[in-house]
Structures are given as C-alpha cells and as structure tokens.
Amino acid sequence: MVVPPARHLLRAKDLADARYAEPLGVDDMARAAGLSRAHFSREFRRTFGDSPHAYLLTRRLERAAALLRNTDRSVADICCSVGLQSVGSFTTSFTRIYGVSPTAYRATFPPAASHALVPTCVLRAYGRPQLRTFREDKHGSHV
C-alpha cells in the first residue's frame, strides 16, 4: 500500500502543532515530511491552503492569544513561550492578524474568563486565525 503523499505533509503540520514553542522553522517541517524545502512549501500550501511559514506563525499566534486570555504572563514572556524571538515582530504580526495589539486584545477579555469545556484540539483547530497578508509572502522568500 502506497502511503498518500498528504500523510507525509501531515507529519510536518503535526510538528508545527507539537513543537511551535521551540525554535522551529520551515526547514524542520520540510525534513519531517522528507521533502526538499521548495517542493515541500508548494505541496503543503496545495494540500492545506496555507504556506508552512504562515501555518507555523498562525499556530504560534493562536497559542499566544490563548495565553493572553487565560494567563497574566507578560507579552514578552508569552512571545518566547510560543517560539518567537522578537517581541517587536510578534506584536506586529499579532496586530495584523487580530486587529489589535496583544495588550489591547487581553483587555477585551475578563481576567477570570470561564473556561468552556471544549477539548483543546477543538479550540486549537477552530481558534487558529485566518491568514492575512504577510510581508514574507509578498516577497516569496519564505513561502
């Protein structure tokens, strides 16, 4: 039985979901899928609709948004916790995706927000934000 190519791409997607907190990049995702970077990026986008770079970033932003809602940790701390190094880039990306800064986003939620009893896999799947234009995609250097 030949394994469908998408199964290898799913390993790369799972890697992003599992290890977003680490200094992970598209190269690591391509390795997990066993494909060259250029071929991988093209196939990943064709299969899942987002470039691997955008998927990884939106996963990190989704996790950051959850930490902003559910904890009182600082923005810088949360930025590091989701695998991003630059607080400036994090704030810029977050604001572009969510329309408000991380601090303003947090302020829109009550501090003791009651937790819905929805499985985390569902929260993650439905909570990952929609891709908006990334500078990197425009230049095509990180797709």
Next chain:
Amino acid sequence: MIRIANAQVWVHDQEEALAFYTKKLGMEVRADASFAELGDFRWLTVGPPGQPDVAIVLMTIPGPPLMDAETAEQVRNLTAKGFAGTVFLTTDDCRAAYEELTARGVEFVEPPEERPYGIDSGFRDPSGNSIRLTEVREMAGL
C-alpha cells in the same frame, strides 16, 4: 434503548492499522472476518480490554463499484490529511498511559497537558486519524 456498538475509521492498510491498535495501543481484536463473496471484504474491529461492548471498525477504503475511484482517492487524501475524524479515548491516568504508549513507539503530537476539563493528549494512527487520550476531571455540578 439505543447504545453505541461500533464506530468506524478509514485506514489505508488494515494490517498496519491492526498492528498499531493492538500492539501499540493495547486493544484486542473483537472481530476479524473476510468474505470471498464480497470481494474479500474484511470486517475488522478492535476495542479496549474491559470495555467489551464498544469497538472501532478498521475499515479499508473501498474501490468501485461501491466507491468510485475519484471518491476513494478523496477519502484516502482526507484521511492522510488528518481530516477524516477523531477517536476520543479516556483513561484514568493520562501521564502513565503516555509513558506506556511512548515506550511502545506511539508518537504523540500533544504530550499530556493540564486543561480545564482534565489532562489531555493526542496522537495519530498510521493512516492519519486523530486520536485523543484524555483523563477527564470530575466536575462538580455537571
């Protein structure tokens, strides 16, 4: 009274799935019957020891005439992409189960983590089906 008996997942390879669900997850075979008159269709079900009345059907993605080739390819791809469905398992000790399954070669996508509803973790079967393994916390008043 209506009860749940079996729920089905698509698998790319029944032997591979059988090895995973029995040897790695520790389930037992509930039914394994092949039918020459049905094009060698194999009814293969597995379930957890101690819960004899519920099983998972490991179902091969059929071909024509039951399922046209294009649809079969779509189902195969949906499964490989991880969108064919999820099996939700529970355990009374998620961290211990994680250690046990990891030692048997199960690769977790999500190691056990505290959640408002308990301790939750997740992994995939060889075909790409999502499997959750959750230690559900007892909630007062629910």
